[in-house]
Amino acid sequence: MKKFLALILVLLMTASLAACGTSAPAASNDAPAASNDAPAAESGVKTVHHKIGIAHYVDSGRAVDAMRAFLKGIEGPLDVEFVFATLSTYDEATNLTAIQNLISSGCEGILMSADMGTPAILEECASAGVYVAGFLCDYNQSYWTANEEVFGNEYFLGTVCDGHADISFYAEDVAAKIIEGGYKHVGVVIFPEYAYPNQAAASKVFREKIDAYNATAADADKIEVYEDQVLNFAPLEATYFSTYPEMDALFSIAAGAGMVYPTMVASGKTDIPLFTSGFEATDDADNFGSSGNGCFKSTLCSTPEAIVYPLCLVIDKLNGTTYADLPEKAERVDCSVLEIMSDEDMAKVKESAMYYSADFADSFLTAEDVINLCASYNPNATYAGLVDAINHMSVADLK
Amino acid sequence: MGKTMKNSSLKTHIGDIFSFAGLLLCVIVFSILSKGKLWSAYNLGVLVQQTCVYAILAMGAVFIYSMGYMDISLGAQVGVYCLLLILITNASGSLILGFVSILAIAILCGLINGYVSVKLGLPSIVTSIFLNAIFGGAQMLIMERLGTNSISMDQKLTFFKQMPVMLAAIVIIALISVFLYQYTQLGKLVKGIGANETATSISGVNTTKWKVLAYVFFGVCIAVGALFLTARTNSAGKGTGAGYAMDIMVSLLLGGMPLSGGMRSKISAALVGTFTYVILANGLILSGVSTTLIYIIKAIVFMAVILMTCRKKDGVLPR
């Protein structure tokens, strides 16, 4: 009897699954069909339907919501169907499996945000004729160890970093803030250099800037910077604050909201100002500057709209069109960052950045903007124009 | 008489039938939902590739689970072996040397694993937690020392990536496992230990020896699995193998393996289970189900399968 019940449960589930499964693609098939005429009417462009996989290393959180909202906003007009999968930042085989599943599901192009197992993935994609491009990822591992194999691969179209590959500018800005704030004992936290060489480099720039200040400052005003605390991808330990009891400011180049802030809360050290990167729009937004406990003093993130860079490259490749000025070898490009250094910046981000609201209406780019960035839909579009577009998404550019 | 025999054998095999039915149902449902994409030549290759490692590991694990034991160190072991395979092969230039080395280490660890869990008289899950901590630590340490997220092998293991080779590997390991399981003392006794360890021990069997042997065979399967896993991406990193212990456990359950071990344990559970597990993950993406819904659907399917295969009819509640 109970077995029958279970059987019925399965059948019911199957039926509902069938309903979901068939209705979802149907809906998305309808949508482009209807919208197909819309852009054609507006801009006289005939879009071609494509299925593109989005393989992202996280599957929840504010940044993911914002990215999905953006993709949802452009999928109709651009006539693209997006399929999502989750990657790992640690495991190559997981990523290969995810990409294989996307290829099987009919994706013609795939955008990835993790660089583990990329050579094997490209081999797979090349044999299946599927193009790959990166977003939110500087592909450091591949860039330094398999550059020709990855960036020279005809199926790899390039990647846009999570902001700038070189974040020295931020280190300089934070150093200026530290000097201005009159802090005397500063801690620096980074991820291991092999994984994030840019963080070690930024730490160096930060120190140079402070050293330059110390050279001219009076003895009483000199700033002491403690040696780098390297996090092995595990949260900062409470003992760090006991080791440096005098610390009065903390510069965590490694994602501060997730890795450093929890320890500060647990140790009752939220009175130490935290300058960090990797804005998560949760605790770090609520406790920024003069709000909440005021622990966060500066933060940094890139915007979800930057995904148009790999997206346009893939669409053009699939349509067989290229920009006249497209570089021969795949590039790793920077995009704008939301560098939030003050209450005003934060207020602006909260009010009108899509990263925070996850509302497509707040996007830097409209669907039509995106269409116009593609060479296949806009003969006048250039690669320089595409790169330019993703570099006008800073706090100053917010409406 | 004949009829009752038939009836009782039907009853004993009802679990098998249901787990096969589960696999079949998965195949049918996803064939429809994916609009045939499940059967594309490309996807079939993908399915074999994805199943291969799981199936090999699961067949080894059957010997452990048959005893009513459990192992969660599997993933960390796989990770360390993959790294060592790459490091040794790169250093010596010989894949054979690399593989023989990890095989030797795996067998040694099997010996220790089996012996320790017997001698300490602890639940096997606890000893496997120690091993997990030690292997996990070793994996992290190797990567920290190398100062990289991922290492790759100089020579390409394309041979082990071909579909016929992978299929052959599954078949060979399956044949060996079935042979060991059905026609040797080992199989009979691990089931016996799972069914009633005291009885088995009292009947004059040196249970320690057979437990250790079961762990050794498990070790061999892990080493072979590690070879095929490495071949997939030609690389390994600090997360290689993560989550495999749970994946294997869930696969075995989907295949109708009783976690408490005993006479109903079977090698087919490993094959049916891993194929179901892989097709489920693959089919849901092919059918365009959203990532957040995939988890709940997998959970419901799992509950449905276990309700059909593992339900105990009467008496006290099963432990």
Added chain:
Amino acid sequence: MKNDNKALNILRRFFLTILFPLAIFLVMLIITRSKGVSYFGFTWEMWRTVLVNTSSTAVAALAIWLQIKNGRFDFSGGSVMVLAAILGGNLAIRYNLSPVMYLVLCVFFGALLSTITGAVYILGRLPIMICTIGMALVYESITYLVFEAKGLNMMSNTRLTAFGRMPLILVPVLLALVIFLGYCYLTVPGQRAKLLSNNQQAAVNIGVKEYRNVLQTFLVCGLLLGLAAAIYGSNNTVAPQAGLSTANTLFANIIPAYMGLFIGALSADAIGVLLASLGMAILNYGLSCIGLGSGGWQSIIVGIFMLAFYTLMAQLPLWKAAAAKRKRIRSEDPAA
């Protein structure tokens, strides 16, 4: 004379019981001092961290131990804890509730979810591990469906997280101890649960109503998991979970649960669990003082430490037997 003996006995038991954390403390003190770390030992910073870690481990370990002790291995504990924290925490934030209400909500959801697991176990008649793995998958998948898959983020809400920090964190710990000890040693269902775990069939035969007892135990276990959830949600950013990762959250606390059996041999198992958690927290803090707090070495050291602990403990019955034998031989000697 007799009284003296009793006092001495209690003193001896007390000393042997606290021996484990004390020994670890002394060893780590020597090691850290020799490495020039001055803040290990007697600073408020250290004890705050250690006690918070002890509490969160101990409460979770007690919940696990309650099930193991009653012969059931509950894989869903971690997922119940995570889901209860997400539900309780988000509701507390949304309706601006007091920290006490947060604690109550967590305990309520913990008890509810755990009882549901128990009900599925009974109605489904599934083997316990299989059933709880299934329920863990179900609860994990729910974390993606509630509150827009945002998990829980309330760590820096100093008002709501009062029960996750010193000194109020001792309230859930105390509650957990009272619930555990009260249920296991003072109530009829607790005693019946013991009967069931010793000989299930015999207990049922003498009239223990198994279904009801299982539900009661799951309910009590849920209360403990709810308390653990309140602490967990206060100290961690909780993300939605998948792939049985919550089982690992559970395994992280299982070692003190088993250690408690040995350490508490001379007192009560719950006390042993608490002291084992304390010992492990001190060990981890000490390791982090000398720069081995995370990464490969920490994992290896803790793994080997636990292995050594159990190897020693496994010899204990043998030593006892040997000692008893010696005593017997000695007492028999004069007769011979």
